[in-house]
Structure formats: C-alpha cells, structure tokens
Amino acid sequence: MTTRHSGTVFIVDDDDDFRDSMQWLLESDDLSVQSFSSARDFLSNYKGEKGCMLLDVRMPEINGLALQQIMLERDIRLPIVVLSGHGDIPMAVTAMKNGAIDFLEKPFDDEVLIPLVQTALGKATEMFADQQQQEQVRTLYESLSRREKEVMALVVTGKANREVAEELGISPKTVEVHRSRVMSKMRAESLPELVKQAAQVIL
Template sequence: MKTPPDGTVFIVDDDDDFRASMQWLLESDGLSVTSFNSARAFLDGYDGSPGCMLLDVRMPDISGLALQQMLLEKGIELPIIVLSGHGDIPMAVTAIKNGAMDFLEKPFDDALLLHRVGLGLRQACELQQQKDQQAHTRGRYDSLSRREKEVMALVVAGRANREIAEDLGISPKTVEVHRARVMNKMEASSLPVLVTQAAQLGLS
C-alpha cells in the first residue's frame, strides 16, 4: 500500500457539489483535505499548514486570480493547481504566468488530478524543507556577535584575512579567530557553504 504524501490539499471552489466530489476523491486516495467555498473563507481559515491548492478561477467576490495575488503579497507559498471551466483558459494561463504550477480544465480525468496533486504535495514538502533550513540558518546567524557578523560579511565578499584586518582595525590573528568562530556557529564546513548561507539570508 502506498504512503500518501505529507501535507494538506486545500480546495477553494464555490461549487458545493464539485467541492464535495473532489474531497471524496482525494480522501479516498489517503490524502488530507480541507475545503473552502470562497477565497475569503480560505483567507480567514488558513492556518499556515504546508500543502497544495486546487483553485477555481471564477468565484464571486474574490476571484482565483485575485486570491493568488493576495497569497503572493502575503508570502504564502502553496503550489497551486488552477481549475478552469470552459472559456477560462486565458485566465488560467495568466495564473500560470503568476506562478501556479499547473491548470486543469473541467471536467478532467481523476487519475490525472491525483498525479498533479501528488506532484504539488511533493513540491510543498520541498518548500517546507527550504523554509526550515532557512530558519535554522537565520538562527545560527543571529547567534553571531556583531564583530563576527562583520567578519562574515567580508569573508563571503572574498576579502583575505589581511584585508579584513585592515578594514576592521584588528590583527590578522584576531580575524582568524573570528573566522573560525563564524564557521563553527554557522555550521559551515567550507567557504562555499558559508557563501550559500549568506545568499539564503539575503546578505550582500
């Protein structure tokens, strides 16, 4: 028996019958599902859990495209599969250009939907792992002293120990000590790893 991927499938669609049938299909495949009858209901009820979204393009009040834009503005990263009715293809293409992972035109094949959802949940898992790693790296960086942060910034900029010593008005030996502490606290096994961490943190 296969193990269903982690994460929740969020269905956002104002069609009650369609929403219920989708929930039944997904839960029958062992997936965790939460459904919402509007974009507003999702925004009010979403708890930040990782997962992917089945998003209807045409909904009253807040459309699927508008919800997608709001999620981007809020920094909510959910792989989105756009569900498009007849005549909605241009809107669905716009959603893809704005970052949705795929779109399916109603009616669609159940096996195809399950396959796409599986891909979405795996992508969501990768996103969550990246967030967890970034949070860990941020915690390591926050543990550095002010001087260690200064040394790290110059190290990842490619400055030699002698140049760093001149810039900071300290001895090269002191730079070596700070550099070693930075590598240890950041759990960086090499300079390339430290440079990658700095990039993850958005440090110039």
C-alpha cells in the same frame, strides 16, 4: 504506481457541489482535505500546514489570481493546481506564469486528479524542507555577534583576512578568530557553503 506523499489538499472554489465532489474524491483516496468557498475563507483559516492547493481562478471578491498574489506577499508556499472553465484559460495561463505548477480545465477526468495532486504534494515536501533549512540558517545567523556578522559579510565577498582587518580596524589575528567562530556557529564546512548561507540572510 504513483508515489504517495503526505500533506493537506486545500480546495478553494466557490462552487459548493464541485468542492464537495472533489473533497469526497480525494478523501476516498485517504488524502487530508480542507475546503473553502472563498479566498478570504482560506486566508482566515490557513495555519501554515504543508500541502498543495486546488484553486478556482474565477471567484467573486478575490479571484484565484489575486489570491495567488496575496499568498506570494504573505510567503504562503503551497504548490497550486489551477482549476478553470473553458473561458478562463487565459487566466489559468497567467497563473502558471506566476508560479502555479499545473492547471485543469473543468470538467476533467477524476483519474487525472489524484496523480496530479500527488505530484503537487511531492513538490510541497521539497518546498517545506527548503523553508525549514532557510529558517535554520536564519536562526544560526542571529546567534552571531555584531562583529561576527560584520566579518561574515566581508568574508563572503571574497576579501582576505588582511583586507577585512583593514576595513574593520582590527588585527588580522582577530579576524581569523571571528572567522573561525562564524564558520563554527553557522555550521559551514567551507567558504562556498558560507556564501550560500549568506545569500539567504544578508540583504
């Protein structure tokens, strides 16, 4: 039995009949669906909801590959299942290389779609949790003072308190105090954990 996951399925396809058919099929399985006839329509209406996307690669104006690139640039994180006609397989393969999780060649068996969508929604849940965790780390980092950020940047490179003190022109005791505050404010229980956090916020 397929595990059920929550989230919205975004269908982006310029074929009205196909789009309506997919929406009916997915909604009949109690899935939340939003459908769009173009990439521009999707970009104008997407509000950051968790979900996945069924994306036709061949569309007028902005095709599926171009939309995928725009989503990357705008940090829109949706697992994408690419929909392609027989002649569009090379485009679908390119989309897979660019991060799409799977592709379906039209026409396809309806029974294949639901499990694939559930897999994509499961991936979306993981991505959404990761994104929330990264946002929390950024928020914690912004709570640090300028000096604490300086100390953190040096500590995560492996420098000892004495070396940090020499570089910043302060005493090792002061470094120790700042280091303790950094660990507390970042809610890091160990230096390796702080290093992982730093990788997300310090360029």
